[in-house]
Each structure stands twice: as C-alpha cells, then as structure tokens.
Amino acid sequence: MRILNCFPTLALFLILLVISVNTVEEQCGRAIGSLSTGKIVGGYDIGYYKYPWFVALMRHGDAFCGGTLIVKNYVVTAAHCFQPFFKAVEAGHMKLENVFVPTLGVYNICKHESTQKEFKMAKVHIHENYRKKNPYYDIALIKLNREAKGFEVCCLPKKALTDREKPREAYINGLGDLEWQSKTATCTMHEARILIYNDQVCRNMLNSQQEDGSQLKNAFCAGYLQGGIDGCQGDSGGPLHIIDPETGRFILLGVTSFGFKCALPDTLGIYTDVSQYLDWFKIKMRETNQSPATPPKLTTTTTTLRPATDEDNLIDESTIADPDEPIIMHEPHATIIINIYQKKHKGKRLQKSRRGKPQRNSFRNHYWNRTNT
Numbered sequence: 001m002r003i004l005n006c007f008p009t010l011a012l013f014l015i016l017l018v019i020s021v022n023t024v025e026e027q028c029g030r031a032i033g034s035l036s037t038g039k040i041v042g043g044y045d046i047g048y049y050k051y052p053w054f055v056a057l058m059r060h061g062d063a064f065c066g067g068t069l070i071v072k073n074y075v076v077t078a079a080h081c082f083q084p085f086f087k088a089v090e091a092g093h094m095k096l097e098n099v100f101v102p103t104l105g106v107y108n109i110c111k112h113e114s115t116q117k118e119f120k121m122a123k124v125h126i127h128e129n130y131r132k133k134n135p136y137y138d139i140a141l142i143k144l145n146r147e148a149k150g151f152e153v154c155c156l157p158k159k160a161l162t163d164r165e166k167p168r169e170a171y172i173n174g175l176g177d178l179e180w181q182s183k184t185a186t187c188t189m190h191e192a193r194i195l196i197y198n199d200q201v202c203r204n205m206l207n208s209q210q211e212d213g214s215q216l217k218n219a220f221c222a223g224y225l226q227g228g229i230d231g232c233q234g235d236s237g238g239p240l241h242i243i244d245p246e247t248g249r250f251i252l253l254g255v256t257s258f259g260f261k262c263a264l265p266d267t268l269g270i271y272t273d274v275s276q277y278l279d280w281f282k283i284k285m286r287e288t289n290q291s292p293a294t295p296p297k298l299t300t301t302t303t304t305l306r307p308a309t310d311e312d313n314l315i316d317e318s319t320i321a322d323p324d325e326p327i328i329m330h331e332p333h334a335t336i337i338i339n340i341y342q343k344k345h346k347g348k349r350l351q352k353s354r355r356g357k358p359q360r361n362s363f364r365n366h367y368w369n370r371t372n373t
Contacts, residue, residue, distance in 0.1 A: 072153065
C-alpha cells in the first residue's frame with residue numbers, strides 16, 4: 001500500500017521533470033530589451049547588447065568574422081573565415097583552433113564590456129565539400145573549450161526548408177564595415193531588415209554578375225535589388241535571422257557568405273542555408289564527442305513558418321521605402337530604423353567580396369584567395 005500511495009507523487013514528479021526539460025530545451029532565440037532610436041548612415045546601430053548568441057571571432061583585437069551559438073558549446077560560422085589560414089595550417093605553422101578567440105556578449109568591441117566572455121576553440125569542422133565546391137558549402141562548426149553558461153542559443157529551423165518554404169523577411173547583424181573598403185573601423189553592432197529572394201531571382205542575379213547561377217547549392221540570396229542595405233566586409237559568418245511568427249523568437253536560417261562589394265543596385269548577398277545542414281551538425285557533434293552517445297540536442301522551432309508566396313517575390317521594392325527616408329519597421333519588443341545609403345557603381349564588373357576581414361582596409365581578390373600576413 002505504501003508503494004502504491006507514492007505512485008501519484010512519483011507521477012507528478014516525472015511530469016514536472018518533463019515540463020522542466022522541455023522548458024530548458026525551448027529557451028532559444030530570445031533577444032534582449034528594445035532598440036534605441038539613433039540613426040546611423042548605411043545601417044542601424046543596435047545601441048546595446050541585444051543578441052546573446054552572437055559570437056565575434058576575434059583576431060588581434062579585431063572582429064574578423066561573426067558566428068552564432070546554436071548549442072551551449074557549439075558555434076556556426078562560415079568556412080571561408082578560415083580560408084586565409086589553410087596554407088599555414090597545412091605547413092604546420094599554426095593550428096586552426098588557434099586562429100580566433102570566440103567572444104560572446106558583444107555590442108562594442110572597442111570597449112571591455114562586462115557582458116563579454118572569451119572562449120577557446122577546441123575543434124573546428126570545415127565542411128568536407130567546401131574546398132571542392134567553393135564558394136558554396138561555406139559553413140563551419142566550432143566546438144568551444146567549455147559551455148557558454150549564461151548565454152542563450154539561437155533557435156534552428158525544425159527541418160530543411162525548400163525554396164518556397166522560406167519566409168520573405170529576415171534580419172542580419174554584425175560588426176562589419178558600413179561601406180565597401182571602409183577606412184573607418186566599426187566598433188558597434190549594426191543590424192538591418194532585408195528581403196529573401198527565391199532561387200530563380202538569385203540565379204539570375206549571379207548570371208548577371210558573370211557567375212554560374214546553376215551552381216547555387218544550399219544557399220540563397222537576400223538583400224535589396226534596389227541596393228542600399230546589405231552585409232559587408234567583416235560580417236562573414238554572422239547570422240541571418242528569421243522570426244517565428246507565433247513566438248517572436250529568432251531562428252538562424254542563414255550564414256553570411258559572400259557578395260558583390262556591398263549594397264550595390266542589382267546585386268544581392270549570398271547566405272549559406274543553415275536548414276540544409278541540421279544533420280551535418282549532429283554528425284560533427286557526435287564525431288567531436290568521440291562517443292556513440294547522443295550528441296547535444298539542437299534547439300529547433302516548434303511552429304511552422306509562413307512561406308513566401310509568388311506575390312511576395314513580385315513585390316515592388318520602390319513601395320517599401322523612399323531611398324532618402326528611413327525605413328521604420330516593427331518586430332517583437334523593438335522598432336528598427338534604417339537609413340538607406342546610395343552607391344553609384346552601375347555598369348561595372350563587380351569584384352566578388354568575401355565578407356570576412358583578412359586585413360582591414362585591404363582589397364579582396366575574386367575568391368578571397370590571399371596569403372595571411
């Protein structure tokens with residue numbers, strides 16, 4: 001009888017345990033606070049520490065690339081962020097794991113903020129197809145030397161998304177330059193709202209830049225064909241977010257890969273499609289753990305995203321904003337104000353730009369093939 005009487009208590013305990021575990025697993029993608037209202041030419045200064053999952057890959061005090069915390073000790077970034085160091089690593093002059101200092105809690109990299117914490121890289125996984133299929137398969141997974149306690153991870157899509165399942169709007173953020181080959185260092189985090197384009201528009205854009213659009217693989221285009229808002233040098237590896245319409249949480253859909261200079265008309269940025277690599281993440285985590293045990297659980301969304309429609313993809317961007325006026329947009333708990341800036345480079349063959357920073361204020365070659373100095 002005493003054993004039977006304890007069943008209700010045991011059952012209640014198990015129910016509470018399950019609820020507790022699910023709650024912990026679902027804690028992802030919640031940005032901090034609300035935005036300020038200051039305007040920055042060419043983008044928007046967030047004004048404070050907002051994204052707990054954003055990782056600055058620091059090298060010699062500079063934010064070389066960005067990244068995103070997807071599990072407490074795993075970061076997703078772009079494979080090309082490591083490309084300048086491949087030869088030195090192969091020659092035995094350095095280890096890939098010593099290239100960057102991953103830093104979380106960042107808003108202003110020119111100050112030592114109390115929120116900032118530095119980590120070491122225990123293992124770097126470069127996608128196996130990156131060197132053969134460059135510039136695609138541009139993704140890398142970093143295992144940190146310890147868990148990033150106190151930092152929330154970004155949510156991931158619950159499955160691989162098709163072209164038509166991707167939503168229309170997205171947000172990018174990073175510590176990159178505010179214009180192509182800027183001579184002024186950027187200290188603070190900026191963000192912008194951009195549009196995701198369907199694959200056919202993306203392929204056409206690539207073809208117009210004398211690239212083979214048919215080679216587009218596990219990647220997509222985003223930005224504005226009218227120009228003015230885009231990622232730039234130094235934003236490589238950073239996140240492209242979409243927002244869960246039911247919970248308002250941020251979901252990592254893209255990794256900033258490459259573009260054609262920055263924010264020019266008739267060009268778009270290329271982003272690695274994170275949703276296509278969910279299984280790859282699990283495989284690499286299992287390999288790194290060197291155990292057949294289940295790898296750390298990826299935190300995915302529980303709701304279905306509203307896909308883009310044909311009508312979305314036929315949107316007239318001229319109706320979105322006057323290029324001379326700020327765009328005012330709303331997201332959960334925030335108002336974003338972006339001032340569009342204009343570029344005048346039409347009619348020229350554009351130089352493809354990787355968006356990492358091998359060296360500040362330096363020109364980048366066509367596929368970012370350069371010797372690290």
